[in-house]
Every structure is written in C-alpha cells, then in structure tokens.
Amino acid sequence: MKHFRWTLCVLLIGWTSAFAQVDYKIVTASERGTYIQIGRDLAKWVGQPAKINLEALPSNGSAENVQRLRFEPGVKLALVQSDVYQAFVDQAAAGNVTAGKLISPLRVMLPLYDEEIYFVTRADSPLTYIHELRDKKINVGPVGSGTALSATTLYRLMFSTPLPEANASYLSNEEALRKLIDDKTLDVVVIVAGQPAKLFSDMAPEARQYIKLLRRDDKAPETERAESTYFPATIHSKSYPAWMAEDVPTLSVRAFLVTYNYDTQATQNNLKRFAESLCANFDNLQSQGHPKWQEVQLKTPPLGKGWKYYAPVEKTLQSCVAQRGRPAQAAAPVPVTKSCNQQEKLLGLCRM
Template identity: 60%
Template sequence: MVPRILAAACAAAAFALCPATHAAVDYKIVTASERGTYIQIGNDLARFVAPDADIALQVLPSKGSADNVNRLRYDTGVKFAIVQSDVYQAFLDHAAEGNAEAGRLIRPLRVIVPLYNEEIYFIVRADSPMQYVHEIKGSRINVGPLGSGTAMSATTIYRLMYGEPMAEGDARFMTNEEALVKLATDKSVDVVAIVAGQPARLLAEMKPEARQLVKLLKVDPAHPATRAALRTYVAATIRSASYPNWLENDVPGLAVKAFLVTYDYTYKPTIEHLTKFARALCQNFGVLQTEGHPKWRDVDLTLPASLGTGWLYYAPVERVLRNCAPAAPATPATPPPAAAKPGACGQTERVLGLCRGP
C-alpha cells in the first residue's frame, strides 16, 4: 500500500515534491562476433556507462567493422559502433578517390574516442612447416566474413607484405569458428586470420589438447615483408598469460587500433544524450578499468590532438572528454593502406561491402 500511496501523492503534486525521473532512450551499439572482444566492450558500456546517461543500450553482434560502418549509417537506433582504424581509413581512401557510396557512408561518421590495439592472429595446423607470418604467401587463408574487420586487416596485411592482393581462389570467408574446424579437420584451409583484443574468448576457451591441433605464427619484425606491414599496423605481444591452455610462451604479433564512433547528429535530444554519455564515460572510467574487460586498461581518455586526414571527432563529445583527462602529445596518425584504382571492384571493395556485383 505504501508505494501506491506515495505514487498517488507524487501524481497529485505534479512531482513537485518528488525526485525527477527520466525515461531512458533506446540506443544500439554494433560490435562484432558474439565470442569476440568488441561485444564484451559493448556490454561494459551498456552496464557501466549508458544507465548514467539515461540510455538503454542494446548490444548487437555483427559481421565486423565494415558492416558496422554501414549499420551505423543506415540502421534505425544504432548510435554507436566499434570500428578498426584500417577499415575506417580504407573507406576514407575510397571516398577521396571518388567512390560515392564510400563517401556517403564515412563522411558523416565521427570518432568518440580511440580505444585500444587489437591483436591479429595467424593460426595454422600444429604440423605446418610455417613458423612466421611472412611465410603465408600462396596459402589458403580464411580472412573472415565479408564486411568484417578481420577480412580488411588480413587482406591489407597480405597486400602490404607481398605487393599484390591475395589470389581470389586462396581467400576464404568463413566465421572464425567454422574456419578453425576446417583447419583442424578436413584441411581445406591452411591459415586462419583472427582479429581480437586479448584475451579473446574464442581462443581463451581452447582446451590444452588444442596444442596438438593448431599453433600461432610469429612475427619477425626484421623481415622485409613484415617491415612493409608495420608501416600501417603496429607490433604487439600476444601473451601466454592470455591463453594459458594454448601458448607456452609470449608470441610477437601485429595489432590494429579500435575506435568508438558515432554519427554527426544535429538533433538536440540526441546531442544531449551523447553528451551525457561522454560525461558518464568520464565518471565511470575507473569502474570500466577495474570491472570491465581487461582491454579497458589499455584505453586512455586523453584524446590525440589529431586523428589524421579526414578523421573528425564528434564535437559535443570531444568538448566533454578534453576536460575529462589532461592533455597529452598527439600520436602519429596511422598511414593509410594502399587503395584500389578508382572505379575498380577489387578485393578491398568487396570486403568493405562497396561492390554489389561479383
């Protein structure tokens, strides 16, 4: 009875004597695979940040970064996306070359904050003679589904290392789970490329018996092919502590930066909610780092002064975040990967979802 009496009293007083209540708006964030890192980052934002911004944040799986760019641009309710830097840059490059669809997709997008470096894994059978990433030339490689960030990274790294795209007959576009099964059983795949911040659930859940089936290729930073890839990607260490059932020692690898992005919204209520989201991110950042995914400990809310040509922050959020953390020297922008010729419908455009034909 007491709650009902209080509710009636509040209604009678038109809330004059009662705490204000705010109905949460329904927003969505697109991430990646259900067993990847992005979806866990999205879940952390929905749990620890969005409620303080009066946002009910629905976390959606997706095919990956290129798919996320499309869905952020066109899907109703999607206000946030996590996107890899090489995918974002590839869209900008194609837009600059005159690809109208790439321009429509990427130009209205804005960066909220750089997140962390995502490790890139090249996995082969345990009995494979390959030991290093630069030895994958001519192999049958699963690069992940079309539209995924993994597909963008794997095909770009291959092109940077060897100066030519992967042969169409060598590329496979299965999910990570499907490809790992194929790798270990019917051997129709030689290499499986996976992009995921460590510890990646899919790999962390491997049993000790996995060592008898698959192994991780190492990166040799001194090799000329690797040096070519390092002009766009960064060196990383894949730690055995992240995958104790699988790795006996740390393994040198590659990584790509992940970004939290939004759209250049001008509708006042949306601006207000995204501004509140930025304040809540500042206020709850410590909780994210202690209770969220371990990758939050690699995130710095100090925004680089410059993101590179064509990259823009979302201004209302930028103003909040620049007052959230002390200023720091700008970090160098990631050099853009080589783009295809204008008008071409090659491997990169298909990966980005910019081609409608075969």
C-alpha cells in the first residue's frame, strides 16, 4: 500500500510539473490599436486555460514584431501583417542575408482577419479618393511598423514609384493626427487597424468637423494595381457611429499569428497545448473577444511561396477542425510583393 501511494505521488508530481504555469509574451502594436486587444483576448481566453501566462506587449508594429520574436527573450508569439511577412520573404529571396536569417525560422500558427487601411485627411481637404495621394505629404507611421510598410508599398504599387522621402513622415498616429489638424503640415495620415479600432472609437461626434476618410475608387487604374497585393474592404459607419455618417470603401491587409520554429520538446508541448486551448475556447473568443474574432476561422489554408506553418500546431488545428466537422478549405496564396530600398529601411534591415 505504501508503495502504491508513493507511486501515485510521483505520478501526480510529474503531471503537475508537466502542466506548470509558463510565462510567454506576444508582441502586438500600439496601445490604441486592434492587435493589442487581440493579444489580450488570446491571453485571457486561450492562454489562461492552457496555463500559459501570456503577456501582450505593445510595439511599433509588424516589422518590429518580426525582430522581437527572433531576438527578445520570452517572446514566443507575434502578430504580423501579410505584406510585412512577404516583404521579408522577398528581401531574403533577393539575397538579403539579414532578412533570410530573420524570416526563415519563423512559422505561421494561424491566419486571422483582414485589417482595414484608413486614409485620414482634413474635413476641408480637396482630396476625396485614395488614388489622389500622389505627391502629397503622408504620414506612414513609425519605422518598424506594419503601417509604414503598407503605406509605402501601396504608394509604389499605385504610382509605380517609391514615396519620396521628402513627402514621408514617421510619426505615431496620435502625433500625426495633431499635425494634420493643427499645423496642417500633413495632407494624409495612413493608419492600419481592424475595425472597430479604439483610436477611432474614442473620437467624439465633433471629429467629423476636422477629419474625413479617403475612399477607394474601383474605376481608377491605381486601385487595380493596389489590389494586386491588397484587398477591397469597407469601413462601416456602425463601427464609429459617433462621427461616421456613411460607409467608406477602402483597402485591407491580412493579419497572421506567427511563432518561431521551436524544436525543444517543452516549447512544442506548450504551443500544442495553446493550440488545443484555442480550439476549445474559440467560441468564447468569437462571442466575448474583439469583434474581429468573428472573421477568424480555424483553418490552415495554403500559404504563399516561402511561408510555412508551425507543424505541431498545424496538426493540432487540423485535428480540431476535423472534430468540429468543418473541413479546411483552400484559400488563395498570399500575394507576392516586390522589394525596394525603402522597404529595407522600414523592415529595419538597413539599420542592423
């Protein structure tokens, strides 16, 4: 009997230690953006049930997130825009060794949702459409942010030339909006955020006296060129009823949950347990998390060239989909973007 109790005790201790709380971090974006809310949802509804203490960290955005995921201790997950991820892949394919070292060991855990791109200008601006951006003073967001990469890539796609450095600024969203309204040294502020975004939700009804959003014109050839990489989208007035009177057609970029290609058994087990918790608590995310979770599906569709899933998590999620009775469906590959010197700067490659 004593031997039985001793054996049981050893087994219980082993089981408890196998599922001991672990501390992980996820890098997101600004405090008033959508990414950090998604990160906090993952911490609450997925991390806690899996005994993973997941801390959602603010950042400048996707390009910085790639580097922090690679090098910052404790960072095991990152939220990354599709065009930023693809830009690193393109730079690596073009022979940039630093880009290759950064991106080659990263792996996709799950495609998430599309993020809307907001082109903000003054209410009294003569500008109406996105394709009227040429030669304008544009704030693209901080260096290292996904917004900066998206804004400059869009400009290059639409006008077949890089955004002139003399016309670009790299301020935070809040700083840029102040300059747009107060001293009028900017013409347009580009912001990437899934709706509803806190930055815009916090705006009072009086905001419509000061700002408006530029619209997508599907008849413009510039729009067709932009849609080789980005996706049509709509910013809905119901997302910001305090100051938006009507829906505004725009463009969007896809968000991905990304990790590293960990080969240690303990980390693999923890991330598999995270994926199991994601599956088990997915309904909670969709019903109680940020509204963007309602656009997410537990699927692992084919990825673009140079992209790979994290195999242990991919198998777990595919099993989850099968158990839920919703077989995975193929999706279009992530489009490929061309590289340029301005991209290298915004990806942080020329500073390393």
